[in-house]
Amino acid sequence: xxxxxxxxxxxxxxxxxxxxxxxxxxxxxxxxxxxxxxxxxxxxxxxxxxxxxxxxxxxxxxxxxxxxxxxxxxxxxxxxxxxxxxxxxxxxxxxxxxxxxxxxxxxxxxxxxxxxxxxxxxxxxxxxxxxxxxxxxxxxxxxxxxxxxxxxxxxxxxxxxxxxxxxxxxxxxxxxxxxxxxxxxxxxxxxxxxxxxxxxxxxxxxxxxxxxxxxxxxxxxxxxxxxxxxxxxxxxxxxxxxxxxxxxxxxxxxxxxxxxxxxxxxxxxxxxxxxxxxxxxxxxxxxxxxxxx
Numbered sequence: 001x002x003x004x005x006x007x008x009x010x011x012x013x014x015x016x017x018x019x020x021x022x023x024x025x026x027x028x029x030x031x032x033x034x035x036x037x038x039x040x041x042x043x044x045x046x047x048x049x050x051x052x053x054x055x056x057x058x059x060x061x062x063x064x065x066x067x068x069x070x071x072x073x074x075x076x077x078x079x080x081x082x083x084x085x086x087x088x089x090x091x092x093x094x095x096x097x098x099x100x101x102x103x104x105x106x107x108x109x110x111x112x113x114x115x116x117x118x119x120x121x122x123x124x125x126x127x128x129x130x131x132x133x134x135x136x137x138x139x140x141x142x143x144x145x146x147x148x149x150x151x152x153x154x155x156x157x158x159x160x161x162x163x164x165x166x167x168x169x170x171x172x173x174x175x176x177x178x179x180x181x182x183x184x185x186x187x188x189x190x191x192x193x194x195x196x197x198x199x200x201x202x203x204x205x206x207x208x209x210x211x212x213x214x215x216x217x218x219x220x221x222x223x224x225x226x227x228x229x230x231x232x233x234x235x236x237x238x239x240x241x242x243x244x245x246x247x248x249x250x251x252x253x254x255x256x257x258x259x260x261x262x263x264x265x266x267x268x269x270x271x272x273x274x275x276x277x278x279x280x281x282x283x284x285x286x287x288x289x290x291x292x293x
Contacts, residue, residue: 015253018220019081027080031137036114037102042084044099048261050148051079077144092124093201093280096154096246098147105134120150148256159247162231201276202245203230210275216266222252
């Protein structure tokens, strides 16, 4: 599971150097380099990587634990980086993405303060994670734990779904219940067996011919192979181990990362995020999601 990355981690010590060239590094960075408004033409910042310091402690606190650190005065984030998006992308192709939007506060004209809105794409919808009002240039530290927790949750959910999908076919064949499992996966009654498909855009990239089964993806010094259904295998010790785009990248780095902006198609070094955008353009145009423009 991506929530326990150290169980199989092969650390990428220089994650910052593996980020896309257009990545915006907010931590570490001097306060005057932290944006307080989105640049012209940008809708939001999709978070690519976040790592917290020991001061963050556990996100769940128990009775008797010391008080949580004051994020307004304590460095909660050790790494916080993202990429600007020009417009709200279709949520159904961006499940697992967490986006930060910056707005001018409604009750002050102080340019040194901003309202920070955090959104996450899940189940085909952009959902509000939280809003922080009139915060200063330390806003990456104030939202870091909430962003990390949501990214980990969504990565784990995608991995759970992928593991179930990968096991469902063989189990159905072994016990002769293919029609029951097909119903669970929404397959037609005449299907010989349910598709083993991870419910994310990588399976859609395969169907569109943008990625092929057996093709290799690369990220820094890591290599993964695309398997049937849109899951990834990184050549580890377990022949049948599978993972997903963000869960595998998180496991390999030990940081909380969005693998769509790190994994590249080995044959031409194109980011999976770019291929996902190409797929969205191919599909029927979808207007901006209501409330997100």
